[in-house]
Amino acid sequence: MNNGGGKVVCVTGASGYIASWIVKLLLLRGYTVKATVRDPTDRKKTEHLLALEGAKERLKLFKADLLEEYSFEQAIQGCDAVFHTASPVLFTVTDPQSELINPALKGTMNVLSTCKKTPSLKRVILTSSMASVLLRQPPVEPNEVVDETFFSDPSLCRETKNWYLLAKTLAENAAWQFSKDNGIDMVVLNPGFIIGPLLQPTLNFSVELLVHFINGRNPFNSKYYRFVDVRDVALAHIKALETPSANGRYVIDGPNMSVNEIKEILRELFPGLSIADTNGESEMIEVSYKVCVEKVKNLGVEFTPMKLSLRDTIASLKEKLLL
Template structure:
């Protein structure tokens, strides 16, 4: 129970990764002040209120990324803040309003509040490998990606990669703000996150697995890298509990082809009707090498992909999302 007597805030608490962060924090004895956009929406709150320890140590607050000062009540009195709230979807009609503004302005809103609240000792920010991998010149087969790699915003704009752009701009602005204001900040950069869902609705990264089963491949890629949501949530908590934690931490799994992923699913769930797609994705033939030593040094062990896929499907079936 490392968290006994400690109060932490989790923004965007009803989200996929955030829900697991809340669950693990409660299990470790923390008191959690969690923000959601609409506390009256049972889809956003029921699964959180049902967690072990929630009755005693979870309090929900209404907060919106686009509203300045809306996080003040939730952050007041906290020892640390996990800022996970940021829109995650890959297709946007108006990227500025739907993705970029909430990611960028929301992050600065939260950090600005943290600056004013003297009890806050550390901020843990959820970024993404989307803020790591979009580089010019592109990453080659001999490159090993690590925490020094940053996506190039102008390339993201050129290629209309709006989600990577939102994450890159938000992370860049956060580092600048933390530096200017002496905030102790640690950033996590997870890849595509899969694993069991706590929330009742389908999120964008797990939807990729549902897409594969239905014969769709949104990014038309041959290879994907997946990491388990529980490993990602634990990495966030280790980033708080390890005094020496600093900078960025990439957390991502090995490259897997869509074909191999489907084969594993067929083997695990012979009754699952998996649609074949022609060509199984044409793009990015090179598999990227990513170094995850830094996050392993925090004490995070990776869940094997096969187990992760199995528990993702079981969870999707339980929630009638498949």
């Protein structure tokens, strides 16, 4: 699978959950990867990247900070493409502006400003989220089909204090505007909650949701959740680069599953796992809408069955002693 032979790409926020998988797949495909992290000397954050197949020959780490102007220049210089994944994932914040909005928005602008000045650059692949798709007025109805034309409403995000949704929406909107104004070829991926095996040594937000379910908690008090496999999301990013006709946004999300269904599958797969009952089941919010994923499937992404994703996630958590 040597699609990337001789090509140089940059991945921002490379030690993160999705980004680590993007780096892994890029290296396997023969790309040279310039990966940005906040601190290249922090072994805990970089060890799993340096251990990847092909890393020794074709992975270079660069220090970069989302809030620091020009800090991505060295990493992006000479690249054919940039995968911008770096952005904080937080749902509980005390200062939304400094903790979420500034890093998401300014970071995206810093990266794109550098891309604009890079003559070798052919395409930018931006990791956005279903967060910038789902919160709109009128609200998404049960059985409504959500697709790439849906955009979250920033004023509604503010009003309802959905700060993470606001940060992702503002960052994506600004990225589209900047790309249009400056003739940048950009493709955006909008994944939902992501599960699947971890490459990084620490627990990330979306996988932690499963740990919460096992412990009898339901952070969003929702009856239904959708999960998509991290390997599918990472592959979608790479297909978005390798498919010349790829354009616009790509929604990538899994099937609707109730918390009870998820627990049943986990009990079946891991009979020895102690799974607590969720409190207040009758008060759970029921939100069941449909998601059209035809566009991302047309890139050549086949979805991993949810049972397999759940199995591999729990196995990975056990292996890393995170469960």
